[in-house]
Amino acid sequence: MLRSLRARVAAAAVVTVALVLVVAGGLLLRGDAVQRGEELDTALDRRVDALSAGDLQDLPTDGDRRGPHHRFPRGDEFVARVLDGDVVTAGHRDAGFLPAGEQLGFDTVPGPGGPWRVRTAAGDDGTLVQVAAPLSSVNRGAFETRRRALRLGLFGLLLTGLLGWAAGGVALRPLSQLTAAARRVAATRDLSTRMPPRAGPAEVDAVADSLDVMLGRLEESAAGTTTALEASRRFAADAGHELRTPLTSVRANLDALARNPDLPPAERARILADVTREQDRLVGLLDALQALARGDASPPPPEPVDLAEVADAAVERIRAGHPGLAVELAAGHEDLTIAGSADGLRIVVDNLLLNAARHGRPDGTVRVRLERDGADCVLAVDDDGPGIPVPDRSRVLERFARGAAAAGPGSGLGLALVHQQVRLHGGTLAIGDSDLGGARISVRLPRAGRSPRR
CATH class of the missing domain: 1.10.287.130 (Signal transduction histidine kinase, dimerisation/phosphotransfer (DHp) domain)
Known part of the structure; x- marks a missing residue:
């Protein structure tokens, strides 16, 4: 069984052309045989008409019936005779195998060397004229035609196979390119590779x-x-x-x-x-x-989360954990829905408030502000502590990093957690100075229905 698709394409083309050649060749050869038979009958008709009109000069008479066989203009042998009743008045001796002439028209009878085609017709003077020619001439012509057709057919099949192989290569070239690209992926294990x-x-x-x-x-x-x-x-x-x-x-x-x-x-x-x-x-x-x-x-799949509700719950928790801390929450009645994770946003707000409570003044003030700014929601947390020096503002977002002025407890992971979740939600984080005297940490997050920043 052929495993190559290219070879299968070429084989399918050869088989298809072979079937067409067999059907078409059979019809053509049959037509050629019929045509040759009709041409022989036409030649017999012409000869019979000439003999019926009295043109007997080419036929041997009673005294000499050993004359040579006549040939038609196309080169085929024939024999002829004229009957007057049961008496042969003129004709070839070799015509003795012809039938008695009871039936007018065309007939095929056995004769020397195989079957013969016979034409019997009534002459103008009441005689019967018979002309016959061997069918071997027709068969020889049909055989030569079949041989030439076979040679041409074999040559055509060979040419079809070569053309099918070449055309298959051209048609399958894109598939070969895909195969080469897939092999490169398998060899390099580079999953970023794409098809040509x-x-x-x-x-x-x-x-x-x-x-x-x-x-x-x-x-x-x-x-x-x-x-x-x-x-x-x-x-x-x-x-x-x-x-x-x-x-x-x-x-x-x-x-x-x-x-x-x-x-x-x-x-x-x-x-x-x-x-x-x-x-x-x-x-x-x-x-x-x-x-x-x-x-x-x-990150978990996003879902609509009301940032105002998350902030309100976080403020209540920080107030319960730090009774002496004054926590102010300022939020309007605007839609502050975020497409994100409720747990992730809770981590953001809880850690910002805990960071402000730890690094602000004892029993100081923490201010939380929520607002819409265009297509974003902005959360800002202010404290009244020593603030975060400018050189430390990017470093404190790393894990286990603390500002130089930090004096309260902490692991250095709070702002790293905040920064991670803000990035996962497609937002940004900025550290600045608060009018309370400490640090202001602002988080900007895209509202639900808006594409996050990348």
Whole structure:
């Protein structure tokens, strides 16, 4: 079985042409045989008409019936005779095989060397005229015609096969280019490779489009897998780096309690309180690292989220956790719906408020403002702390980075979490100075129905 598509195309062309040649050749050969038979009958008719008119000069008479066979103008042999009743009045001796002449018209009878075609007609003087010619001449001509047709047919099939092979190569060239491109992808594992420009048949272009779609999906899947692995590695590295200090502190405090079972109650209580603080710090640090890892891996599908509701709930939580802090919320009645993740936006607002509460003045003021600015929603959080120096404003957005003026507790992950979620939502973050004396962190997010920034 042919495995090459090009060979199959050439073979199909040869088979098709062969079937056409067989049918057409059969019809042509049959027509040629009929035509040759008609030409022989016409020649016999002419000869019979001449003999019927009394032109007997070429026929041997009673005394000499051994004359040579006559030939028609086209070169075929014939024999003839004239009958008067049962008596042959003129004719060739070799015409003795002819029938008695009871039936007028054409007939085919056996004779020397094979069948003969006989024409019997009534003469003007009441005699019968018979002329016969061997059908071997017709058969020889038909055989020569068949032989020439066979030679031409074989040559035509050979030419068809060569042309089919060449045409198949041209037609399948786009498919060969697709195969080469697919092999390059397999060899280089570069999923960003795309199929060559479309210039072939519609069917090949459809295959190329499908391959491009498949490669695009594989590229996205591979990128997601790489991102998830990188996030896992980064989480493990960050956790190992940042958990070492609090775990060391907890271990030191527990060793102190184990070595000194007779510590005064006040000292024991102080050490246990320190262990509790470190444990809380560990939990908060792990939560932040997990949130960062989830954001690095794959963001959840977007959904409509009312940013005003998220901010209002976050303000209530920060007020409950910091009773002495004055938190002001200013939000109008405008539509502040964001297309994003409710959990991600909650991380943004919670960490901005917690950052302002930690780095502002004790029992100070935090101001939260929500507004629409064109096609964006803007969230601004102001505090009354020392602010963030200009040289530190880009660095504090990195993981485990803290400003030079930061004095409160913290892991250095809060603003990194905020920055990550803002980018995932297609927004921007800016750090400036607040009229309260501290820092102002502004977040600009596209409203629902608007394309995010890239």
